[in-house]
Amino acid sequence: MTAAYDGLITVQDFIRWGASRFNAAGLFFGHGTDNAIDEATNLVLFALHLPPDLPAMYRDCRLTEAERASVAELLERRIVERKPAAYLTHRAWFAGLEFHVNEDVLVPRSPMAELVEAGFDPWVEPERVRRVLDLCTGSGCIGIAAAVHLPDTQVDLADISDGALAVASLNVALHGLGERVRVIQSDLFAELHGQRYDVIVSNPPYVSAAELAALPPEYHREPSLGLLAGETGLEIVLRILCEAPRYLQEGGILIVEVGSAALELEQRFPDLPFLWLEFERGGEGVFLINREQLLEFQPLFLDALEQS
16 A cells, blocks of 8 residues: 555645546545635644644655654545545535534535524514424524524524434534434424424425436445435425424424435425425535415415325
8 A cells, every 4th residue: 555655745745646546546526615726724733633724835745654653544545445535534514513423324415504694584483492402403404593593592403313413412422512402313394293383494305216326436435314305306395394293483484405316396286385495505405494384385286296
């Protein structure tokens, strides 16, 4: 292995070398970075126990032999194992916050970070948001970020997965939010009897079986429980649309990311008043709908669910 990186001396040398190898290997980038250079930078700095925002002047620092071996080993794992970098470092960022992650949860990457950072403004007045539910929470990143950006808000994190809830609990502790954030095991709303929320936000499974089979290997390192949602990708989303009104306060809103299933959802319900949100930093496939609209179209949702 030493011969492979013989002649590489500085931090920048290894970033360049790692990016070149990643491109040559045909790796996929879409779990926190979107290019080989950023992915290599993330892994090199992690291996050196350096912060991700390391000033550029340190890129010319020379590595010891032990450091060179450690960096090269981590870069090699990314190529051989085809795991997203976040699963190798066990850390990811969302809404400006660091989160612990492992292969029990999806790597945080939802465009809803922008909504959370703004306190869901202008769709609701941030000061009026008292209770938030993060449904299908995974790592807890959306709900925890909401609690950080809305310091007077109580947040529930709900998920069916034992592994995901363990990760979410770690992240609640990491951010010191145990007094305002609850972690609840629940199959969607099943264990949330009598609860009402001003905002329900969800990044549920929405990938169809055919789409999942065609995705790059990096996606197959993520838990299928967090991705796969039947033949059309709408199996979980339909359940959420049917059940959400009972758990929303009057004037409450539901925000759901459906990603690639957005077209299927629009074709299924062409007359529904889904508000498709736009994001300055990119991303799509997120709709907003309020409680009153959900109640109005309940018969359509129930009929679609029975037929699915």
